[in-house]
Amino acid sequence: MNHVQHWGEQAQKAVAAILDAHQKTPSSLLPILHDIQDQLGYVPAEAVEEIAAGLNLSRAEVHGVVSFYRHFSTKPRGRHIVEVCCAESCQAVGGRIVEAHAKATLGVDWYQTTRDGEITLEPVYCLGNCACSPSVRVGKQVLGRMTTERFDRLVENLGTVAVEVQ
Numbered sequence: 001m002n003h004v005q006h007w008g009e010q011a012q013k014a015v016a017a018i019l020d021a022h023q024k025t026p027s028s029l030l031p032i033l034h035d036i037q038d039q040l041g042y043v044p045a046e047a048v049e050e051i052a053a054g055l056n057l058s059r060a061e062v063h064g065v066v067s068f069y070r071h072f073s074t075k076p077r078g079r080h081i082v083e084v085c086c087a088e089s090c091q092a093v094g095g096r097i098v099e100a101h102a103k104a105t106l107g108v109d110w111y112q113t114t115r116d117g118e119i120t121l122e123p124v125y126c127l128g129n130c131a132c133s134p135s136v137r138v139g140k141q142v143l144g145r146m147t148t149e150r151f152d153r154l155v156e157n158l159g160t161v162a163v164e165v166q
Helices: 009-021 029-040 045-055 059-068 088-092 095-106 148-158
Strands: 080-085 119-124 136-138 141-143
Touching (some): 029 045, 080 148
Parallel strands (some): 080 119
Antiparallel strands (some): 136 141
16 A cells, blocks of 8 residues: 555546546446555545546535545555454453553554554454454454553554565
């Protein structure tokens, strides 16, 4: 995923290419939105206008779909999305401690991104991992039995980039 932090020529070209790729696809709004989200890391307001014009829809129709689906974001997010489960099962066994620790450690609140642009913190309501509560998801990986210590190691590992020395 190539995250673009602001609307500019690069983002505009990416959106145009995505629209062109789906030109002959019926009901292409969702695939277009997914491609834009995956390439840019969010769906910029300017892209909503381009999509609406390209699909002969109103901006309100496109924005309605963007705002309805949780997968889509209208502002840039971090390279890693860390979701902390806030469901009852997780809260009953220390989830609120993990939640408070995550916010304090990252220095952000829900839906905010760390200053370095690496991590966005979001709540999620049940990851289906209740037997191993409390749980956190990073990308597609669900991590159970989360503790403050494990969270610290997780954040440390997210910031670690493997470098091949030749």
